Amino acid sequence: MSSLTAHSQGSAATHDTLSSALPTPAQPGPFGHKQRKNFFMPEGKTEFNHGSYGTFTRSVQENMMKWHNRVEENPDRWTRLDLKPALIKVRTQLAEFMNCDKDELALVQNTTIGVNTILRSLDFIPGDRILQLSTLYDAVDKTTRYICDTHKDVEIIEVPIVMPLTDHEIVFQVEKMIQDHLAKKDGSRIRLAMIDWISSVPAVLHPIKALVDMLKSYGILVFVDAAHVIGQVPIDLTYLNPDFLITNCHKWLYSVRGSAVLFVPKRFQSSIHPTSIQVAYKTGGFENEFSWSGTLDYSTILSIEGALEFRKQYGEDAIIHYCHRLAVEGGAKMAEILGTNVLTPHEHQVGNMVNVRLPIKNINDPKLQTPDYLIRLLLDKYNLFTPSFKHGGYFWTRVSAQIYLELSDFEHLGRVWKEVIDELNAENA
Numbered sequence: 001m002s003s004l005t006a007h008s009q010g011s012a013a014t015h016d017t018l019s020s021a022l023p024t025p026a027q028p029g030p031f032g033h034k035q036r037k038n039f040f041m042p043e044g045k046t047e048f049n050h051g052s053y054g055t056f057t058r059s060v061q062e063n064m065m066k067w068h069n070r071v072e073e074n075p076d077r078w079t080r081l082d083l084k085p086a087l088i089k090v091r092t093q094l095a096e097f098m099n100c101d102k103d104e105l106a107l108v109q110n111t112t113i114g115v116n117t118i119l120r121s122l123d124f125i126p127g128d129r130i131l132q133l134s135t136l137y138d139a140v141d142k143t144t145r146y147i148c149d150t151h152k153d154v155e156i157i158e159v160p161i162v163m164p165l166t167d168h169e170i171v172f173q174v175e176k177m178i179q180d181h182l183a184k185k186d187g188s189r190i191r192l193a194m195i196d197w198i199s200s201v202p203a204v205l206h207p208i209k210a211l212v213d214m215l216k217s218y219g220i221l222v223f224v225d226a227a228h229v230i231g232q233v234p235i236d237l238t239y240l241n242p243d244f245l246i247t248n249c250h251k252w253l254y255s256v257r258g259s260a261v262l263f264v265p266k267r268f269q270s271s272i273h274p275t276s277i278q279v280a281y282k283t284g285g286f287e288n289e290f291s292w293s294g295t296l297d298y299s300t301i302l303s304i305e306g307a308l309e310f311r312k313q314y315g316e317d318a319i320i321h322y323c324h325r326l327a328v329e330g331g332a333k334m335a336e337i338l339g340t341n342v343l344t345p346h347e348h349q350v351g352n353m354v355n356v357r358l359p360i361k362n363i364n365d366p367k368l369q370t371p372d373y374l375i376r377l378l379l380d381k382y383n384l385f386t387p388s389f390k391h392g393g394y395f396w397t398r399v400s401a402q403i404y405l406e407l408s409d410f411e412h413l414g415r416v417w418k419e420v421i422d423e424l425n426a427e428n429a
């Protein structure tokens with residue numbers, strides 16, 4: 001049995017302290033393994049993939065249960081009188097958090113729904129083009145393809161992105177694609193750009209302000225997929241000024257899964273409707289259309305209140321600072337163990353997720369093509385998981401830093417991946 005299958009989270013493993021675990025001006029924490037008690041991870045399980053599904057704290061679950069209980073105690077009072085003010089309160093708190101008007105926010109269940117809401121409300125006409133990066137999230141890419149399939153002469157223009165690139169190079173490549181398109185003078189127009197603020201795989205924090213400003217200067221509508229952003233990077237919507245933005249609160253903000261917020265400026269609201277049309281259509285206006293999606297459990301959305309309370313308690317800036325430093329330093333540590341590198345040398349392109357190159361000799365190894373092979377190996381043998389993917393001719397893994405992790409966890413993960421890859425490479429020798 002591998003010595004790596006059992007990983008201790010005890011304090012003995014914490015000798016190699018993260019340099020940034022020191023108090024910051026925001027008076028944080030404490031962070032690291034002391035935070036494990038606030039989450040639900042059982043002893044022996046370390047979570048390295050917060051980015052995929054997020055997780056919430058015990059206090060957030062209590063907050064959600066508070067809403068649950070209120071509904072069950074009096075469903076009529078709740079649904080007919082209390083639900084709407086509760087949703088308004090959450091929107092008000094989020095508006096303050098993201099610096100915008102609460103009436104420009106709609107609460108939806110996830111980014112997939114938010115993306116569908118906007119794309120399926122817009123009146124695409126023949127000749128419209130949708131600009132997107134090749135690293136766009138799969139489900140979002142499928143939605144833009146659905147729009148093309150269901151509208152005559154609407155097509156995607158894809159900007160190939162192979163990291164590492166500087167911010168300047170990313171903006172340049174997108175702008176060059178626009179200029180090449182304009183030079184064709186074929187009567188089509190780029191109507192909308194669908195841009196990830198933080199892409200999923202590889203995880204890259206894009207120069208979003210520069211991209212939004214540049215795209216808008218060409219008269220292109222900009223829809224920012226910020227699925228990973230709230231809780232990972234500060235959002236100032238008044239400053240960023242996108243046309244649409246969606247962000248998942250259930251990833252990095254710590255609310256319960258099924259809670260996201262969609263930004264729709266007032267100038268667009270009359271033409272945007274929920275994906276499931278409901279009773280307020282054409283009579284209730286934007287706020288009412290998005291305050292009731294039929295009979296549903298709204299406690300996940302309302303748990304955003306509990307998530308914001310938890311973040312206030314431990315320090316918003318401190319949480320962001322700790323996770324980012326851990327991603328940077330943890331990624332470097334893993335790369336050292338694996339004898340490889342992280343995807344980007346530019347720390348500001350890293351949020352809380354870091355991509356580390358895996359030294360796999362044969363990236364076309366049939367085992368790696370078997371969908372569940374690495375998932376089962378990592379979960380069954382080592383009781384941990386990080387997603388892995390091909391990018392630019394190499395194999396990478398994406399690791400999520402979080403306030404319950406320490407540098408020693410990244411070292412452990414690095415050694416696990418080394419053992420997995422050494423065995424794989426030996427079979428291919």
Ligand SMILES: Cc1ncc(COP(=O)(O)O)c(C=O)c1O
Pocket residue numbers: 051052110111112113137139140196198199200225227228248
């Ligand atoms: C960039 C990006 N967009 C959209 C999504 C979809 O989010 P959800 O599954 O919550 O709808 C994800 C999920 O990981 C993502 O990473």
